[in-house]
Amino acid sequence: MGTATAVVPGHVTVCFTVDQTETPARTGSRGAGLALEAGVTVSVRPGSGCTLNGDPIFVAAVETVLETLEVEAAVALETDLPIGAGFGVSGAAALGTALAANDAFDVAKTETELIRLAHEAEVRAQTGLGDVVAQARGGVPLRLEPGAPPHGELDGIPATASIEYLHVGEYDTETVLAGDTSAITDAGESALDRVLDRPTLPALFAAGREFVTHAGLADPRIEEILDAVDAAGGTATMALLGRSIVALNDGLSAAGYEPTQTRIDHTGAHLVPDQ
Amino acid sequence: MGTATAVVPGHVTVCFTVDQTETPARTGSRGAGLALEAGVTVSVRPGSGCTLNGDPIFVAAVETVLETLEVEAAVALETDLPIGAGFGVSGAAALGTALAANDAFDVAKTETELIRLAHEAEVRAQTGLGDVVAQARGGVPLRLEPGAPPHGELDGIPATASIEYLHVGEYDTETVLAGDTSAITDAGESALDRVLDRPTLPALFAAGREFVTHAGLADPRIEEILDAVDAAGGTATMALLGRSIVALNDGLSAAGYEPTQTRIDHTGAHLVPDQ
Numbered sequence: 001m002g003t004a005t006a007v008v009p010g011h012v013t014v015c016f017t018v019d020q021t022e023t024p025a026r027t028g029s030r031g032a033g034l035a036l037e038a039g040v041t042v043s044v045r046p047g048s049g050c051t052l053n054g055d056p057i058f059v060a061a062v063e064t065v066l067e068t069l070e071v072e073a074a075v076a077l078e079t080d081l082p083i084g085a086g087f088g089v090s091g092a093a094a095l096g097t098a099l100a101a102n103d104a105f106d107v108a109k110t111e112t113e114l115i116r117l118a119h120e121a122e123v124r125a126q127t128g129l130g131d132v133v134a135q136a137r138g139g140v141p142l143r144l145e146p147g148a149p150p151h152g153e154l155d156g157i158p159a160t161a162s163i164e165y166l167h168v169g170e171y172d173t174e175t176v177l178a179g180d181t182s183a184i185t186d187a188g189e190s191a192l193d194r195v196l197d198r199p200t201l202p203a204l205f206a207a208g209r210e211f212v213t214h215a216g217l218a219d220p221r222i223e224e225i226l227d228a229v230d231a232a233g234g235t236a237t238m239a240l241l242g243r244s245i246v247a248l249n250d251g252l253s254a255a256g257y258e259p260t261q262t263r264i265d266h267t268g269a270h271l272v273p274d275q
Numbered sequence: 276m277g278t279a280t281a282v283v284p285g286h287v288t289v290c291f292t293v294d295q296t297e298t299p300a301r302t303g304s305r306g307a308g309l310a311l312e313a314g315v316t317v318s319v320r321p322g323s324g325c326t327l328n329g330d331p332i333f334v335a336a337v338e339t340v341l342e343t344l345e346v347e348a349a350v351a352l353e354t355d356l357p358i359g360a361g362f363g364v365s366g367a368a369a370l371g372t373a374l375a376a377n378d379a380f381d382v383a384k385t386e387t388e389l390i391r392l393a394h395e396a397e398v399r400a401q402t403g404l405g406d407v408v409a410q411a412r413g414g415v416p417l418r419l420e421p422g423a424p425p426h427g428e429l430d431g432i433p434a435t436a437s438i439e440y441l442h443v444g445e446y447d448t449e450t451v452l453a454g455d456t457s458a459i460t461d462a463g464e465s466a467l468d469r470v471l472d473r474p475t476l477p478a479l480f481a482a483g484r485e486f487v488t489h490a491g492l493a494d495p496r497i498e499e500i501l502d503a504v505d506a507a508g509g510t511a512t513m514a515l516l517g518r519s520i521v522a523l524n525d526g527l528s529a530a531g532y533e534p535t536q537t538r539i540d541h542t543g544a545h546l547v548p549d550q
Contacts, residue, residue: 112430158386
């Protein structure tokens with residue numbers, strides 16, 4: 001037993017479906033998104049309790065992962081990402097805990113096994129449907145079939161870019177997902193088809209923008225910012241599910257906002273040498 | 276049309292099977308290996324011809340990739356890796372060309388499509404069986420089923436480490452693979468089973484060492500170096516298929532050799548911003 005640290009990219013969903021089943025490994029989401037270099041560092045050591053940037057926090061999916069691996073660990077999460085804002089912090093916490101705890105406690109599972117149990121923990125906690133598999137992969141993940149391996153199926157858009165993001169306030173995720181999600185899923189299927197017809201970053205952002213409108217997910221403040229980026233000649237869409245916006249290159253700053261800068265992450269979740 | 280650049284990790288195989296079929300996408304290799312940060316940078320622009328570190332070179336798989344994408348491109352390969360030494364330089368050239376040409380010429384294929392056509396080009400050129408899919412993934416790839424997606428299936432050992440490598444001379448790859456490969460495949464299946472029983476780096480190196488002996492791939496000079504690393508308390512195995520050795524951490528230098536230092540790569544093949 002020792003200590004271990006994993007780094008997991010942030011992930012924003014650009015369009016999605018809701019695919020609920022009775023089996024967590026088959027439950028998930030189809031759609032597309034962006035893995036971001038702005039991410040979460042997860043350190044694990046023997047002990048108990050979980051902290052986020054030094055403050056105690058309870059993350060249900062993290063506790064489930066530790067129980068599944070049958071280890072008693074203290075988990076420290078460090079991130080600059082906004083919480084509950086559509087950046088996949090809980091998915092990153094679950095996946096990073098799985099990777100780091102496997103290493104620190106010499107559990108000897110494979111990457112696929114760890115991805116699956118982190119995905120199942122997120123689904124059971126009802127904190128995410130598609131982030132874990134996307135964060136394991138990195139890049140610009142296309143979720144073709146929902147769920148964890150071997151059920152889920154991924155592809156990716158081969159692209160690299162600078163990304164800006166802006167978080168503008170609280171979003172009521174639970175209310176959105178507790179309602180009838182069939183309109184979301186219909187719009188998500190159309191958007192994913194459109195992306196697969198032309199798998200490039202500009203087409204992804206265009207499909208995301210259309211999805212957000214058709215699924216009725218944006219409020220007037222979000223629409224105002226998206227329009228302002230358009231007017232300045234930029235490309236932006238909503239970061240789901242959160243009250244946040246992502247833009248290609250300098251789309252948000254060129255429109256006069258003060259966003260955070262990051263890049264598309266190509267690495268996906270991985271262990272790093274002990275700090 | 277413009278220019279684009281991809282970076283592809285080196286890849287050494289630690290144990291392998293030979294799975295030949297009539298279909299290139301189903302032909303490949305099962306086994307395990309290491310993706311290395313020491314890799315190949317592939318730049319593509321409109322034009323013709325291929326260079327390696329500035330000198331003209333003909334790489335059959337690169338030409339096949341360009342023909343498949345229906346583009347006329349000049350390809351520049353830059354690498355510090357030894358050539359024909361078991362580090363997957365031709366696989367990296369094929370995969371990097373696919374990613375960069377897709378971007379430079381706006382071909383708009385997905386990552387899976389590009390991986391598949393690069394794998395098929397390598398198989399047709401008879402220069403590799405398992406490197407492309409491993410280099411696309413990065414990390415410590417386990418090739419569970421042979422071939423390109425959707426036929427091939429990968430997992431990975433979740434681990435990070437410093438790696439040293441040493442190349443000690445020419446190896447007659449063609450003669451090895453032109454002979455009866457059933458003994459290699461039998462030994463490769465046993466080695467992969469052993470790794471899957473305990474998917475950790477020390478178990479991978481132990482399985483590789485046993486595979487090399489059972490498959491009869493090491494010559495006295497290679498055996499001598501592997502024994503010397505053992506005697507110094509280190510962990511090493513042969514980098515296949517080449518007359519090369521890889522060691523965990525400082526295994527080779529601690530035994531008095533002068534190896535090159537690198538690390539396990541976690542990113543896999545990816546585009547980088549234009550240079």
